[in-house]
Each structure stands twice: as C-alpha cells, then as structure tokens.
Amino acid sequence: MASIELHNPARSVDTHGHDHHDDHEHEEGTFLTKYIFSQDHKVIAKQFLISGMIWAILGGTLSSLFRLQLGFPDMDMSILKPILGGWIEDGKLNPEFYLAMVTMHGTIMVFFVLTAGLSGTFSNFLIPLQIGARDMASGFLNMLSYWFFFASSVLMMWSMFIETGPASGGWVIYPPLSALPQASPGSGTGMTMWLFSMALFIVSSLLGSINYVSTVINMRTKGMTFSRLPLTIWAFFFTAIIGILSFPVLFSAALLLIFDRSLGTSFYLSEIYINGEALPNMGGSPILFQHLFWFLGHPEVYIVILPALGITSEIIAVNSRKPIFGYKAMIGSIMAITLLSFIVWAHHMFVTGMNPFLGSIFMFLTLIIAIPSAVKAFNYITTLWRGNIVFTPAMLFSIGLVSFFISGGLTGVALGNSAIDIQLHDTYFVVAHFHLVMGSAAFFGMVAGVYHWFPKMFGRMMNEKLGYLHFWMTFVGIYCIFFPMHYTGIAGFPRRYYSFTTYDTFKTFGDLNAFISTAAIITFFAQFLLVFNFFYSIFRGRRAPLNPWRSNTLEWTTPIHPGHGNWVGEIPHVFRWPYDYSKPGAEEDFIMQTVPYSETTSSNLEGEVDPVEEESSSKVHA
Amino acid sequence: MFYLIITALILLLVVAGLLVRAQVLIDIFTKSSSKRAGLSNQINGFLFVVFLVFIMGGFVWISIWARKYYLPDSASVHGVWTDNQFWVTMSILSVVFVVTHILLFTFPYIYQFKENRKALFYPVNHRLEFIWTVIPAIVLSLLVFNGWKVWSAITKEAPENAVVVELVGKQFNWLVRYPGKDSKLGKHNYLKTDELNTVGIDFTDRNSFDDYMAGEVHIPVNKPVLFKIRARDVLHSVFAPHFRLKMDAVPGMPTKFWFIPTKTTSDMKTITGNPEFTYEIACTEVCGPGHFGMRLKLVVDDEDEFDAWNKSQQSFLAKNPDYLKSVPDNLRKPAEQSIVENRKITGLAVLKTLSKSVAKTN
Helix, strand or coil, rough: HHHHHHHHHHHHHHHHCCCCCCCCCCCCCCHHHHHCCCCCHHHHHHHHHHHHHHHHHHHHHHHHHHHHHHHCCCCCCCCHHHHHHHHHHHEECCCHHHHHHHHHHHHHHEEEEEEEEHHHHHHHHHHHHHCCCCCCCCHHHHHHHHHHHHHHHHHHHHHHCCCCCCCCCCCCCCCCCCCCCCHHHHHCCCHHHHHHHHHHHHHHHHHHHHHHHHHHHHCCCCCCCCCHCCCCHHHHHHHHHEEEEHHHHHHHHHHHHHHHHHCCCCCCCCCCCCCCCCCCCCCCCCHHHHHHHHEEEEEEEHHHHHHHHHHHHHHHHHHHHHCCCCCCHHHHHHHHHHHHHHCCCCHCCCCCCHHHHHHHHHHHHHHHHHHHHHHHHHHHHHHHCCCCCCHHHHHHHHHHHHHHHHHHHHHHHHCCCCHHHHHHEEHHHHHHHHHHHHHHHHHHHHHHHHHHHHHHHHECCCCCHHHHHHHHHCCCCCCHHHHHHHHHHHHHCEEECCCCCCCCCCCCCCCEEEEEEEHHHHHHHHHHHHHHHHHHHHHHHHCCCCCCCCCCHHHHHCCCCCCCCCCCCCCCCCCCCCCECCCCCCCCEECCCCCHHHHHHCCCCCCCCCCCCCCCCCCCCC | CCHHHHHHHHHHHHHHHHHHHHHHHHHHHHCCCCCCCCHHHHHHHHHHHHHHHHHHHHHHHHHHHHCCCCCCCCEHHHHHHHHHHHHHHHHHHHHHHHHHHHHHHHHHHHHHHCCCCCCCCCCCCHHHHHHHHHHHHHHHHHHHHHHHHHHHHCCCCCCCCEEEEEEEECCEECCCCCCCHHHCCCEEEECCCCCCCCCEEEEHHHHCCCCCCEECCCEEEECCEEEEEEEEECCCEEEHHHHHHEEECCEECCEEEEECCCCCCHHHHHCCCCCCEEEEEEECCCCCHHHCCCCCEEEECHHHHHHHHHHCCCHHHHHHHHHHHHHHHHHHHHHHHHHHHHHHHHHHHHHHHHHHHHHCCC
8 A cells, every 4th residue: 555655646535535534534655755755746835834933943043143233233142152162252243253143044934945846845835726626736746845955954954063164155156265275264064065055956956846746737637727727837837947957057057156166177266376375277257156046046036036926916816805817818918927037047147247238128127027016016006906905914014025026126226227337236235135125026926825725724714813913023124134234235335245344435334234224123023922822823723714815726626634646526617707796796705716607697607608528628728 | 031031931922822712713703714704804995094104105205315325426427327317227227116006906896705796706807918028118118228328438448648547455444556657557476465564565567667656545626536446465345435436356357447526526525515634445345353444435527627636645665665675687777777867756746835925824
C-alpha cells in the first residue's frame, strides 16, 4: 500500500476515501511520510509556510538590530554580547557585521520569505484546490522542491555561524567584492556558502515552478476553462513562468562567480590591485554580472509581488461581495507585467557606466510597466466601490497591500527616470520605494493569504480581534518606517551605511532615524501577534465552518479537513467564473463555481447557459 | 537571567492565551460572532478614515518640516534640470497619491457591510478601463520624453576645454589625480601600482610627467569639469550630492561624468549660513566594512583661486624623483625637464600666494 501511495497518492485516496467520517482515519503512512517527506501539496505548503515564518522572524530580527545601529549610533550594545559575541566590540556593532546583517536581511526576505514562503505556500496550497485537482502534477518533484529549499536554508543558516560571518556584499553580491576573499571577511567562506545555498534554492524554485505550470495547464477539472480560473491561479501561473525563465540566469551568474572565485577565471575580474598585490585577471567585466543578476533580479520583484496581487484580487472580491472589476484587464495586466518584467532590468544600472543610450531605452521600457500596474490599482479601488465590505483581517491586509502598492509604485516613476535616478540611485529613497512596493506589499499579501486560507489549512479559525490589532499596528508601523525614509533619501543618504556621522551633508535627520528605528522595532514585535495567533489557533481556534467567507471558489467545496486527494468521491465540475458575487436576482450574495446555470435561472445573464453535455466538451471555452 | 526571560515569555504566552480565550467567550455570549459583520466592522471602516487623516497630515507635515534638510540647493547646471524633473514628477505623483488614497480609504468606510444592502454587480466597464490605461500612458510618455531630453544632455560628450580630474576608488578612500600643466592625463597601468604610485601612473607616457596627486578635489566655478572615474579593487561609486552627480567606479572599465559647478564653496557658505560648509564626495556602492567612511572633500574655487591652487601643486615626479627610473631612456630628458619646470612654477606660485598674504597683512 505504502508504495502505491508513494507513486499515486491521488488515486489511492480516490478508491479508499468513500467512508470519510473521521478526518484523520484515512490518512495512510507513518508520521514520516505524512508530515515530513509528504507528497501532499497541502502539507508541503504548510512546510513552506512555517519555514518562511521562521525565516521572516530571523530576517526581522536582523533588521531590528541594524536599525538600532542606525537610529541610535551612540548606544551601548554590550547587552547584546551574549547573542552576538565578538561582533560587538566595545559596545559597538562591528561595521563588517552590520553589512553582513544587511546582506542577510535582504537575501532572507527576498528569497527565503517572499519567494519560497509566499509562492511555495500559496501556489502549492491553492493551485490544486482552486483548479480542482487531486494534487500537483508530480507530488514527488514537489516534495523534492521543499527539501532542496530546506537544504538551501540549512546552508544559509549555517553561514551565519561561521567565524568570518556570512556574505556581506549586499544581497546583490556584486563582484569584485564578492569574488575576492581578500576584499572583505564576508567574501570568504560566507560567500561560498551563499552561492551554494542559492544554487540549491534555484533548483527548488525551478522544481516548484515547473510543477505549478504543468498542473495549471493539465489538471483543471471539467469546466474549469482558463477564463474561469480565479485570479490567484493566473498570478501563480505567470509567477512560475517568470521563475522558470529568469532563475536559470541567476544560476549562470552564480556559476561564473564560483568559477572566478575558485578556478581562476576572469569573467567579472579585470585590472585589480588589492592588498598590495596586482591580480593577473584581465578582460572580465563586473557589469556583466550586474546584467545577469538583474535579468533575474528585476523579474524577481514580480515573482514576489504577483502572487500577493493574485491573493489580494481574490480576497478583495470575496469581502467586497462584488466581482473583481475588470477580470480580463487584470489577467491582461498580469501578462503585460510578466512580459515587460524581462526587459526593464537595466534600470538598476543607469549610473554603472553603461552606455547612456541603453539608459534611455530602459527608462522608456520601465515607465511602460507602470501602466499595467496602474490599471491593477484602479481596478482594486473600483472593486471596493459600492461593495458591501466585510473587514476580515485578510481584507484589511489586502486593502493595506493596495495602499503600499500605490505609494511604493508611484515613487518608481521617479526612479525609473534616469535623469532623476542620478541623484536618487542607492539612497534611502530606493530603500523606501522597494520596501513599500515589493517588501511590505508582498508581505501583506502573504499575511492576508494566511488569515484567509487558515480555515482551509487547519480546519479552525484564527482570532479576528488579534488580527485587527495586528493589522493596524503593522499598517501604521510600516508607513512610519518607510514614509520618512523617502525624505532622507532625497537628502542623499546612501544605502548600506553603517553610520552617517563622517559626513557634514548627512549629519541631519538624526531624530528622524531614531523615529524610524523605534517604529521598526515596535512593528517587528507586533508580528508576534500573528505568530501567537497562528500557533494558538492551530490547536485552540474555533472550528471552521465549510465556507467561512462565503466564497465561490472550489477549495471551499472540499471537506473541512481535506485528506490527500482533496475531494471525497468525484472532483466537482465547474460551470461559471469565480466572481458571481451579489448577482442581481440571486438569492444569496454568492454563487459557487460548482452551481450550474440551470439552477440559477433567476440571475443568469444573457448567454449564460450550461454547455450541452458531451464527452468531448472542450476544455478551452471562452 | 536567561531563565528569568524564558519564564517571563512563558507567562506572557499563558496570559495572552487566557485573554484570547476570554475574548472569544465574550463574543459567543454577546452573539457578535454569529452576525456576519458587527461592531468591529464599523470600527475598522472608521479607522480607515482616521488613517487617511493621519497619513495625509503626516505627508504634509513631514514635507514641510524636513524641507530644510532634503534636496539641498543644486550647485551644478544639470542639477537644476534634474531638480525640475524631480519636482514636476513628484507633484504629479503626489496628486495621484492623494486622490487614490482618498478613494481607497473612504470606500471601505462608505461601503462597509450592511445586512440589508446588496453590492453592485459591476464586473466590467471598458470605457473606464480605457480611460485609466490611456491617461497614465500619456502622462508617462511626457515624463519619459522630458527625462530622456535631460538625460541625453547630461550624458553627452564633455566639452574639449573641460577641466579633467581623475578619481580612483579604493578600499577605503578616493585617490585624486590631475593632468597638470599639459591638461592631459598620462596613461595608467594597474600593474605599475605600488605604495607611492597609488593610481598606477604609467611613466612611459610623456603626458604623465606633470600629473599630480591631490588630497582633495579642487575645481573652478562655471567651467565644465570632467571626472574620469576608475576603481582599483572593487566597485565604488562617486556621489557628489550637491552637484546631483553619481557614477560608479568600476575596476577595468573607466567611467566618466561631466558637469558645470555653479556655486563656489564660499557662495555656499553664505547661502547655507554655515561657515563650515564643505562639498563632499561619498561612496554609494557597497565596497566593504569601510564603505561609510570614504569621504572626499571637494572645493569649488573661483577661477583665480583654482589657477593658483593648480599651479602650486607639485607633480608626482617632482615629489618622487625615484620614479624617473621607470621612465624609458629616450624620454628621461623631457621628464627631468618637466620636474624642473614644475618646481619653477610651484615655487613661483608659492611666492605669489606668500606675497599676496603679506600684502593683505600690510
């Protein structure tokens, strides 16, 4: 039995799942195959989520530590000595360690939390449930995807405990700094481990993405045409495509860097004199690395934000009790963003000495991408208009996301203009911009998703009141952190500075930095409201009803504790799009996707009839 | 201490658990949990309006309060152009920011859940979508067009007569080389770098004979200045905030940035009312633990001051005649000559400044 289960879990549940009285009775396999080496997409999703949460707490702790340094440069930090040991020297943070923390904060948050934690969790959890599939196309690859991620996590975590410290050249690891161990302590073993960890991470990401794409294309239930997919699935689908196309480029960049570091090649190195020694490397180009890095690096921000936008689209529609406004335009803008995300990368490089003509081209392309983004924002607002809005914590976080997406996205218009970027590049203005538009927005999408689908994940409800408190503290907190940063950025404060006191120009704004740091630390601690709520509710939360948010999508037709295979008996068929909320003439303010038009004659619009039952009924039906 | 913290944390968790439990019980007794949306819904809706006031108030307040710090007066010709771009763009963005947020935060209040109301089934409106695709497209095109014009003007070739300064980034300071009397920088070769010849001047090129190194940057006001930028070890980036100037320093790939400074250091002292004012160059590409300390002083002189300063600088060869050894035999003579000449000029310059100060004291 166990071996059959391993190869085709879906079918085994299909045949054995008829008498599904107790939720736990029919889960076969040992603890090891059920919770650790599981091939069930729901368990893998939870594994990604909990790993992501652990990483997020670590990433947040790091930011609190370096914010202490930035906000209170004169502070005596000896109290942290028991934790940080030698990195505190005479009560002061070591500048090298400061950079290491900044680097690890970026790496952790971008890759381990917002890529693995967000896509890994929700693509895995929602794709089969919302398209009507028993599991992913390949449960085995899916399991491998998590365990490659786990191995990558272990390596990255380990690198923080070695004597020379983790990588410290910024999350973008530009060579030659990252290529030359003699350039800084973090470029030694720490950097090697960073590169190998990222290589494993890329494998994990690719395994996941290939699975997501093939599942969405091949495994939709009967009637689930592409034009009836919830926007979440559209977003995950395109995110996976971006990942498949861009992560291999980062892999190649990392590989060439590994060659430069270990095999004496000169892909990125040329004419270097360091520590009293002229290196033999000639003819390489550090700019080449930047091109390769940002060819992933820019799509990466869409890998991070698109799933969050997908989740938000769903949650806003459900809780406004309205169809999402402009469903097709939303899909169109996701497609446009996907396409454009590959041809804007060099806007990170306006002042690298790249040919200014290229700068002009990339300025033009960059500002085009603002158009689909603007369409999305306007569509969210219109969805709220004349809705009947229920403020679940998930809804609050989704509205928060739209706000961050707008305020962070707008400053992108300034940064995308190469003439303005000369002054703003690598200042706190950039930090504020991307922390709002991709950091906080994607984080809010992830949190909204947790609040919204928690009942489906654990069969219990999270505490709403704690959720409200969590939202308002975080929302106010994040604006208090990042809004003022724009102003320090306009004043020219450069990023990744351990201290500003060396400069006359940057001596101002001391109070503001202290304020930002205080807000950051309070906001960080507010996140424990979520952590507490999450773990408490897994065990003690109120039992969830079948469809707590009165939502249309397929996942709410599964049992409260869906087993492996998701549905008992046949997978339900789909007859309509997922956004029939508050349809005129309908009894309830929602009609689930599984309800045929023949049962809703009072509310059907023109042309809404069930397809004639034919075995060959097409899957692609518009 | 450690156990105390652990105990405190556990106690905190227990208390939190009890509070949540109590709150849930209250919900059950007051039956608020059986309603689809109760008092909390109204409170949340209202809080969005409060938040709207908070964020708009904060936006206006900080923009006014912080004005004395941000975007200091531009001291270059192109800086005025980019500042204009910045303000125009920011004004448009602010309008969009305010309008969208008013809608985004008042809609939740106005359209909060009411049992007897049904939301409007409003899935699509092509005209609306067309409008808000086209309007941003037009506005963005205008911004791009203007940005492109300014960007092209900034990045075009420097004028022939530009004063050339070479800036070389290394861990963790900047090295400054001037072309000297002939206004031509000598070639460099990184293999020739050593303790003294920090930028690897190549003495097989006769243009290098009168090159000199300086501890700070001096440039003349109202004259085009061309920074030739290099890096010796890792990436660095030249950032002169007052001149709206930034360009990466890349090992193996020389970069450049030219500009026209419009305000001397003493002008700025009057404008800012700060007698200690100095222009500064900072590094904005992370380059290792000393990254935050790569400060380089920059002085904008009027033309006479600059001339005098320029002439008073001793050339590298005059300072370190040992390096005559690296000059090829056929060029040894001109090299020696240039040392003599340089010593004459610098001597004269020193005399001139001396006599000036004597004249002043008299």
